[in-house]
Amino acid sequence: MGETIKYTSENGYTGILYGEHSLAIEDKDGKEVMHTGSRTINTYEELVEHVEKYPEFIKMFRRASK
Numbered sequence: 001m002g003e004t005i006k007y008t009s010e011n012g013y014t015g016i017l018y019g020e021h022s023l024a025i026e027d028k029d030g031k032e033v034m035h036t037g038s039r040t041i042n043t044y045e046e047l048v049e050h051v052e053k054y055p056e057f058i059k060m061f062r063r064a065s066k
Helices: 044-064
Strands: 005-008 014-018 022-026 032-036
Touching (some): 005 044, 022 044
Antiparallel strands (some): 014 022
C-alpha cells in the first residue's frame, strides 16, 4: 500500500490520497464529498492542484446538471 498524502486548502477542502488508488475530498467540516477508488493523481503537487480547482469543478458540474 502507498503512503497517505494529505493537503488542506484555504478554500475549505482537504484532499487525501491513500492506498493504491483512493482519492477522497472532504469539506471544511471533515465530511467526505467525493471518493474514488481509481485515480490519476499520485503526487502531492497533483493533489494540491486538484484541491485548489475543486470549487470551480463543483460550480461547473452544477451548471451542467441544470
